[in-house]
Amino acid sequence: xxxAVKQATEWTVQELKDHLDRGESFFLFxxxxxxxxxxxxxxxxxxxxxxxxxxxxxxxxxxxxxxxESVIAYAQAKLVSQLPTDKTILVVCAKGGxxxxxxEGLRQIGYNAVNLAGGMKAWGDFYQIKSVVESPAxxxxxxxxxxxxxxxxxxxxxGEAAIVDPLRHIEHYLDFVKEKKLSxxxxxxxxxxxxxxxxxxxxxxxxxAPYYLHPYDAIHPIDxxxxxxxxxxxxxxxxxSIGSAKIKTIHIPGHTLGNVxxxxxxxYLLTGDSIFIESVARPDLGGRGETWAPLHYRSLERLLKLSxxxxxxxxxxxxxxxxxxxxxxxxxxxxxxxxNEGLQMVQxxxxxxxxxxxxxxxxxxxxxxxxxxxNAGLLNPDEEKASELELGKNICALAQxxxx
Amino acid sequence: MQFDRVLDxxxxxxxxxxxxxxxxxxxxxxxxxxxxxxxxxxxVKDFQGWAQTAKNIQLLAQETEKENDKEIYVHxxxxxx
Numbered sequence: 482x483x484x485a486v487k488q489a490t491e492w493t494v495q496e497l498k499d500h501l502d503r504g505e506s507f508f509l510f511x512x513x514x515x516x517x518x519x520x521x522x523x524x525x526x527x528x529x530x531x532x533x534x535x536x537x538x539x540x541x542x543x544x545x546x547x548x549x550e551s552v553i554a555y556a557q558a559k560l561v562s563q564l565p566t567d568k569t570i571l572v573v574c575a576k577g578g579x580x581x582x583x584x585e586g587l588r589q590i591g592y593n594a595v596n597l598a599g600g601m602k603a604w605g606d607f608y609q610i611k612s613v614v615e616s617p618a619x620x621x622x623x624x625x626x627x628x629x630x631x632x633x634x635x636x637x638x639x640g641e642a643a644i645v646d647p648l649r650h651i652e653h654y655l656d657f658v659k660e661k662k663l664s665x666x667x668x669x670x671x672x673x674x675x676x677x678x679x680x681x682x683x684x685x686x687x688x689x690a691p692y693y694l695h696p697y698d699a700i701h702p703i704d705x706x707x708x709x710x711x712x713x714x715x716x717x718x719x720x721x722s723i724g725s726a727k728i729k730t731i732h733i734p735g736h737t738l739g740n741v742x743x744x745x746x747x748x749y750l751l752t753g754d755s756i757f758i759e760s761v762a763r764p765d766l767g768g769r770g771e772t773w774a775p776l777h778y779r780s781l782e783r784l785l786k787l788s789x790x791x792x793x794x795x796x797x798x799x800x801x802x803x804x805x806x807x808x809x810x811x812x813x814x815x816x817x818x819x820x821n822e823g824l825q826m827v828q829x830x831x832x833x834x835x836x837x838x839x840x841x842x843x844x845x846x847x848x849x850x851x852x853x854x855x856n857a858g859l860l861n862p863d864e865e866k867a868s869e870l871e872l873g874k875n876i877c878a879l880a881q882x883x884x885x
Numbered sequence: 886m887q888f889d890r891v892l893d894x895x896x897x898x899x900x901x902x903x904x905x906x907x908x909x910x911x912x913x914x915x916x917x918x919x920x921x922x923x924x925x926x927x928x929v930k931d932f933q934g935w936a937q938t939a940k941n942i943q944l945l946a947q948e949t950e951k952e953n954d955k956e957i958y959v960h961x962x963x964x965x966x
Contacts, residue, residue, distance in 0.1 A: 515934070540904065548900060
């Protein structure tokens with residue numbers, strides 16, 4: 482007697498993350514249009530075998546009125562040599578509706594095809610929480626949006642918590658502190674973000690905690706207009722206590738004028754957008770790269786004077802392979818001095834660093850100007866618009882990190 | 886913009902705007918124009934891509950209209966063969 486094994490017809494974004502974390506190979510079949518695909522796609526630690534055919538080409542060339550029948554006709558005519566028969570094929574579109582029909586068609590002709598439920602929208606909005614250190618005296622959790630390369634942190638001690646750089650979907654932080662029985666005392670932003678909408682003000686409102694930002698970043702650098710949201714003024718050297726943990730603010734202008742990092746118990750450095758794992762932050766998102774690059778140099782030089790054993794916890798990653806074996810994006814300052822191209826340039830002096838910076842600038846995503854407006858309370862987008870502004874992966878680091 | 890027929894796919898998600906537009910276009914005479922109303926923001930780029938792929942149509946224009954604070958994406962598609 483044979484037992485029919487019921488094949489999965491879809492993966493949730495959590496299941497996708499589990500497959501990526503386990504390093505399991507699968508075939509990615511992305512049916513979004515070519516622009517969307519080239520701007521942003523699912524990435525693994527090693528390159529995934531991938532095919533992009535926009536769904537309207539499948540419909541048009543498949544030629545049937547019914548979507549599933551078009552998929553079958555198109556696949557049989559054009560994809561036989563391209564789709565694997567020995568691997569799971571993950572079919573992906575923008576929101577998961579079209580890809581479900583494509584996966585259905587492929588299954589009907591014998592492929593092991595699954596749909597990514599919710600599509601790239603759901604993947605972009607997926608959060609993951611991992612512990613960096615965990616004890617009653619000090620816990621630090623890294624909360625990431627893997628698809629966007631955004632990292633945020635919960636610092637906890639004796640039942641109290643500070644949230645650093647909270648991302649837009651604040652319910653993830655609220656659920657997490659509830660589960661860990663923590664009370665949020667403090668919400669901190671490292672700077673006025675350009676690549677994503679901060680959850681800082683909204684989260685602080687929900688838990689009635691103060692929200693801190695450096696006042697220089699409460700002026701939109703391009704509009705030169707003051708923020709229309711309330712915040713507490715951060716200053717260089719300012720210290721906060723969370724339970725028995727101490728958080729010290731260090732002002733490091735360069736990526737923005739009000740950029741800061743937070744040093745926790747003289748050991749963990751939450752670097753926001755300054756030192757990343759593979760590179761350093763870019764100096765030009767305020768529109769003044771040539772003026773800010775020397776500031777950035779002096780700030781990074783100041784951070785390099787900290788102990789080599791300082792644990793760097795960045796605000797972004799560029800590629801999944803930067804994670805350690807536990808899936809955390811962290812390294813000691815000593816390790817990064819030896820590996821990180823940007824920090825190596827800092828060690829070569831100001832001129833070499835500034836030249837390197839200004840010759841390595843990636844494209845300036847136009848929506849970053851609007852995102853800074855949102856973070857200064859100058860623009861209030863609805864959910865759909867907010868989601869669209871945030872689409873894709875952050876480009877806050879220098880271009881060096883993006884070589885394949 | 887002149888048109889001969891209207892297709893209202895407001896509220897329908899991808900891929901239905903293009904699936905329905907393909908069916909409608911096949912009902913039109915060569916030279917006639919279909920006006921498509923969609924609430925799917927992704928339809929803007931997708932109609933551009935479809936028009937490049939399909940040999941029998943031409944995308945004449947795209948507009949965004951506001952209706953009760955909701956954006957409507959309008960596409961004018963001409964059957965050319």
